[in-house]
Amino acid sequence: MSIEHNIVSVSGGKDSTALLLLAMERCTENLQAVFADTGHEHAQTYEYIEYLNDKVFPIRRIKADFSRQIAAKAEFIATKWREQGIPEEKVLRALDVMKPTGNPFLDLCIWKGRFPSTKARFCSEELKRNPIIAQVQRPLLEAGDDVVSWQGVRRDESENRRNLPERECKEVDNESGAELWNFRPILDWTVDDVFAMHRKHGIEPNPLYRQGMGRVGCMPCIHARKDELLEIGLRFPEEIDRVMEWEKIVGEASKRDMATFFATARLSGPQATSDSAEISLERHGVWQAIEWAKTSRGGRQYDIFRVQGEQETGPLCTSIYGLCE
Ligand code: SF4
Structure with a gap:
């Protein structure tokens, strides 16, 4: 007899935490909480996941592995780049960094030879959605069990979330006939509703919300707004230093010898260039x-008073799956 499994993706943000608390109220069995670790979260988010794991519900931690893709890219560089006449010095530099580090975000960028961007948004899919499908949902579907994927998205977050259905069947497994459903029970919740859910269960929100972060996710997210970037630079310079090191590594992996974390077209003023x-x-x-x-x-x-508040349009992350906050 097939079982229905409820899978909640937990990011460490307020919406997915509220979603998990709601799922615990509604599901007495067959509930799983999953955290897809990008390797690019703030240390306080990792601590918060531990807090939820200890105080709320066991959270399974998974991460993407790009070892196979990096090995194939190394092979491609060793053969095709040389055939294309890329200077040997450049080929050797790229091969030198073409090794998995074990950090999913960095390995993804080494493989791609670039960082994701607002136009090339491959990060959420590669780092969160695909590992959850491959490592959690697919085995259940193949075993003949139905899966309900709980997603912590809210209509008032962005335009592309406004018209999402609360429930939709995404897939029927060809072999087993098992069904994968998306379920979005907090679509009509407000931010106040989300924090009220935390209070109801006596659960603290991620401490980053008390440190100027409007959203919690990668540190920083490629979609970070200007005011959020300023805040991160002021409060967490060590995260920016880490990304600066990543820029050097990914630049070596890039055919054009250069990779910047943020697309330069996003920058206005003297730095802007296409x-x-x-x-x-x-x-x-x-x-x-x-x-x-x-x-x-x-x-x-320079505007030294712009610590908070300049409202630019657009959500931090546009994933309709609610995998990034
Ligand atoms: S939080 Fe931002 S950078 Fe991280 S995976 Fe989501 S969209 Fe990409």
């Missing part, structure tokens, strides 16, 4: 993005 020949880590690296975040007037003037 000419790849002009891009440099000195002018367009992640610390320069933080410098730009301190400015107003199109990046031409």
